[in-house]
Each structure stands twice: as C-alpha cells, then as structure tokens.
Amino acid sequence: MSDATENAPIAPAPTGDDDVIAKPGVLGSIKRFPFSIYPTLMLGLFFFIPFAIMIVISFAHRTTSTYEAGFEFTHYARFFSPLFTTHVWVSVQFAALASLLALVVAVPFTFFISRFRRKPQVVSLVFVLCVLTLSEVIVAYSLSVVLGRQSGLPALVQALELVDRAKSWYPSYWANLFGLSYFNVPFAVLILYPACTRLDRELTEAAQTLGASPVRTFFTIVLPLLEKTLLAAFILLFVFTMGAFVTPIWLGRPEDTMMAQLIADQALGRGNIPFAAALAVFFMLVTLALSLLTVWLRRSDKTGVAS
Amino acid sequence: MSGLELQNISKRFGSVTAVSDINLNIPEGRFISFLGPSGCGKTTLLRLIAGLETSTTGQIVLDGEDLTDKPTHQRNIGMVFQSLALFPHLSVGENITYSQKIRGIEKTVRRKRADELLELVQLPGVADRNISQLSGGQRQRVAIARALALEPKLFLLDEPLSALDAKLREEMQVELRILQERLGITTIIVTHDQREAMTMSDEVVVMSTARIAQVGAPLDIYRNPASAFVAEFIGTSNLLKAQQAGGNKITIEGQTFETDGLPDTLKPEDGIIVSVRPEDVHVYPESNEGPNRMSGTVTFLRDVGASVETFVQCGDVQIVAMATPKDRPDVSKGDNVKVELPAESCVVLKA
Secondary structure: OOOOHHHHHOOOOOOOOOOOOOOOOOHHHHHHHHHHHHHOOOOOOHHHHHHHHHHHHOEEOOOOOOOOOOOOOOOHHOOOOOHHHHHHHHHHHHHHHHHHHHHHHHHHHHHHHHHHHHHHHHHHHHHHHHHOOOOOHHHHHHHHHHHHOOHHHHHHHHOOOOOOOOOOOOOOOHHHHHHHHHHHHHHHHHHHHHHHHHHHHHHHHHHHOOOHHHHHHHHHHHHHHHHHHHHHHHHHHHHHOOOOOOHHHHHHHHOOOOHHHHHHHHHHHOOOOHHHHHHHHHHHHHHHHHHHHHHHHHHHHOEEEOO | OOOEEEEEEEEEEEEEEEEEEEEEEEOOEEEEEEEEOOOOHHHHHHHHOOOOOOEEEEEEEOOOEEEOOOOOOOEEEEEEEEOOOOOOOOOOHHHOOOOHHHHHOHHHHHHHHHHHHHHHHOOOOOOOOOOOOOOOHHHHHHHHHHHHOOOOOEEEEEOOOOOHHHHHHHHHHHHHHHHHHHOOOEEEEEEEOHHHHHOOOOOOEEEEEOOEEEEEEEHHHHHHHOHHHHHHHHHEEEEEEEEEEEOEEEEEEEEEOOOOOOOOOOOOOEEEEEEEEEHHEEEEOOOOOOOOOEEEEEEEEEEEEEEEEEEEOOEEEEEEEEEHHHHHHOOOOOOEEEOOOOOOHHHEOOO
C-alpha cells in the first residue's frame, strides 16, 4: 500500500470528534430540552398535581354530604382509632408474609432456572411472564374456584373420603395469604432473575469442590451473595402487596380487610373523601420511603450481584 | 494402582466433541500440565476430573476408587479456578477454612489451619481481611491456600495465573512448583502457555482438537516433538518441507542432509517435514564448508540483547537461527551466508 495509508495511524485521525465534544454546550442543552420537558410534564400531570390535590383534600373539612375547604388534622388523627390501626397492622402482616412466601418459592426456582442452558431458561421465563399477564381479578377468581366446596380441592378431599362433609376453604385467612403470595411469585422471579444470572458460576462450583453439597452451596454461598437483592425484592413485593384490593375482597374474611379496601370503602362507600385522601397520602409516603430504601440498597451493594 | 487413571474419557456437548477418547495415567505425586490452544478440550478434561462435567463415556479412577459417578463435593479435590472464585462475602480466613466449616471442624482448629496455610503460601497475617483488600497476586495465594485446606488427593488448577502480569506470573510458577514438591500432591494444571507448562511440570500432555497430541517430559517433547503441531506449539521451530532420500538422508530445497534417523512408522512414499529448533541452527560466513549446510541470504536481524535471531532466506524457505550475544554470528543484513542444520537436531516428522 502507499505511504499515506501506512502513516495514517500516526497522524491525528481526521474525525468529527471535536464537533461532538463541542455540542453538549449550548446546542446540546437546546437539543435535549424537549426530552427533559416531556418526563417533567408527565410526572407533573399524572403524579405531582394529583398528589397535591390529594394532600389538600386530606386536610379539608368534611360536611354531611361532601367536603369543603379547610385545614384540619381530624382525618390524620382518626388513624389512631383502633379500627384503623388494626387494619393497617393486618395489611402489614399480609404484605410481609405474602412477600416472604413468594420469595421462599421464587429464590430457589429462579436460581435453578438461571443455571439451566439458554433454551429451557427462556421457556421457563415465558411461562412466568404468562402468569404475569393474568390480572388480579382472574387469579383471585380462579383460586376461589380451586378452593371452593363445589368444584375445588375441598370437593376432592370429600371424594377421597378424607372428610365426611367438606367446607369451602375460602374466604379465610389462609386463602387470602395464598392468593397474595401466588400473585407475587412471578414478580419475585423477574426481580431476582438478573441478579441470579450474574452470579458467577465458578463461585458455586468452587464451593462444591470444597465439599459443599448443592443444598449446602445454596445456603452458604448463593443466599448470602443475594442478600441485598433479596431485601430489595422483599420491600418491592411488600409495597406491591400493600395495595392489594381484589384478592382480599374475594378470598379474605371481613377481618382480613386491607388498606386499599379501607380507602375504597371510605371514599366510595361512606363518601368520606378527606379521610380516604389522608389514608392514601399516608400510604403513598410509606411506599415512597420503602422504594427509596431499595434504591439505596441496590446502590450500596458491594458484590455487584444486585441489579 | 495409586494415582489418577483416565480410561476412554469422551465428552460431547450436543454435536460438539470436546474431549475424545482420552486414556491417561497420572502417577501419584506428579505435576502434570494439560497444554493446548483454546478450544482443544483441556479445560473440559480438567472439569471432568473435578466432576463439574459428567463424561459421555469412560471412567475416572483415583487410587483404585471409581470416581466417575461421584458428585464433585464427595471427590476430595482442591481446585483453583481461572476467576479464582473467592467468596466475596467471606473474609480471607473464612474463605480458606470454608471446606473445614462444611465438615464441621470447630472454630479454633480452623483458625489455626488458616494461619498455617497462609504461612505456607507466604501471606501471613491477612486472615481477617476482606477479599477486596487484596492484590491480584495475594488473591491467587488465598485461592491456592483454600484449595489445599483439606489436604486433597488431587490439586487442579484451571489457568490460574492468566490474570497476573508477566513478571508475577513467572514468580508464581516457580513458587507453585516448589510448593507442590514440598507437599507431594498430585497436581494438574491447565494452561495455554508452553513456558508455564515447561517451568512447572514433570510431564506435559499436549492437546489438540479434543485429543492428546503427545505426552512426555517437557524436554523430551521439546527435543522430539511427535508432530508438526507439537513442534510448532512447544517453543518455536523451523518447519521445513523435505523429501526422503534413502537411509537417514533427506533433501531440503534440493540439498542433501544427514539426520539421526527417520521415524520407524514412516513409509517410503510419505511426505516429510523437518523440525529444527532455532537455537540449534548455526550461521557461518559464505566461505565455510562442511556437511548439512545450505546457502542463503540474511534478510533480518532481531537483536533484543539477551538473544540474537538471524533470518536467512534459502531459496523458498526461511530459516531462523537463534544465538546468545556471545555466539552472535559475524554477519549483517544482505550478506550471503551458510546455514548449518546439525544432523542430531533435525527431527523428521510425517507431513
């Protein structure tokens, strides 16, 4: 080839690099402007403004039929009546247990899927995603069929003559907990999957060469390495379950009433919009705090396993 | 028999054969290298021995005990992985005594063993540190200590030094060999670095495309490569196309050369290649006369201080000669010279 070609790498490359670097100055920010305005607008329209309205209403004065402008803490004070603290506590319990149960099922499941070869991995994930497409209504209704006396497991138990006369298994505490956990599992899998695939295979292999059985490896290596991810997943599922509405209505007893039901009941059933708003604000703030906690957890993760 | 026996070991991944019909005996206490280019199956073979893969056919026997169907965690092996695979959530000491903890050995005994092993790998006093606080070389030593904690029967290393810089790597090679000699543990290392294999091993297993190309002591393989592949892969070699010329004689570029003998398996009609190591080739001024010489022109001199390489074009073939500065041939680029290929250094191979 000619001398010119041979010399090319030594001479400064004739590129448009300088232009590219110059752009982010004035031109760049103008160009980026519409892109930053879009999310701001969306957040404002669909989050900040409604949230602000809700806050204002939560301090409003309730009249017999509706509410009028005002600034009072009556509705927030009502939280502390035993009726509401009981139901907040019920919601927290359900959310915590349902998240925990979902993780107990999802962690080994996701970990072993992530150790499969590519193809079965994809197939398994597609199945999980299929379950995700089902709405809470369909899941709750299907479970009511499974747990019902006429067609479900109780009928089977009776047919096998294990009991004389079967009762319906729902509505009950356990039916509600089962429904909430079932609905959480695919979400748990999706949250855990990236962290599981990033878990270095050689770490678990090393544990096995050092005499740890696969089960032992799971508990001494895999779980500790996923610690931060598990905590983050737990919080997200917890927040998610706190908002459950259809499942507790369908599968739970009256005493299993959860936060979302309470809010709906106050707003729609009793027409107490300010109190419903106050409940919702409280609920949002707790959720926000927990979500921020997961962001912080993921950032402070040293092993780099958490997503 | 004590030691490791591999009998008819094959491993297929779908339609790909990673390891094909390997037979190998490794006596107790030896240091063996699996050497070959990437994709030759050497790592798969090591993983089969560790039980991290299951073989498609064949048997693995250690000290008379059939290991073939034993899961990894029951094999009593120590392994150092390419990524080292140190547990990031455990301290150095906890990493090293992980295997003891699994066996339920109590804490004070474990602690003592950790200190002992760190002493052994010349890294005393770091048991309480985090893995992230160690340098690459230190992590290497911790990984070795961890693998040796239970005094395993087999010590397996999968390209363990590849992450280290060249100087540290050479130091660790010598250190590893001294450690292995001290402990007398049967050791297999997988490497693609022939220098590394030659530095450390009693025996080198050269592999190419799922099969063993040659097994032997490093210098035997270097001196008497069984094929052009081995000659090329172990060190550098002048591989010259040649013809048989009756008896021990061959011809290269029309010139007749004496050799120390042709392989017994060679048939008269077979084509041949001659392998001559650069350090065995002598370069003389043109006036020099004698047997096993051919004329050529110096095309390039590579003088890097520790050695001098002379590139000589002889007709269609290029011959490289290497000499120490002390024996530097008195020639310069463009000179016509004589090149001697001594009879005892011409290894004749089937083409």
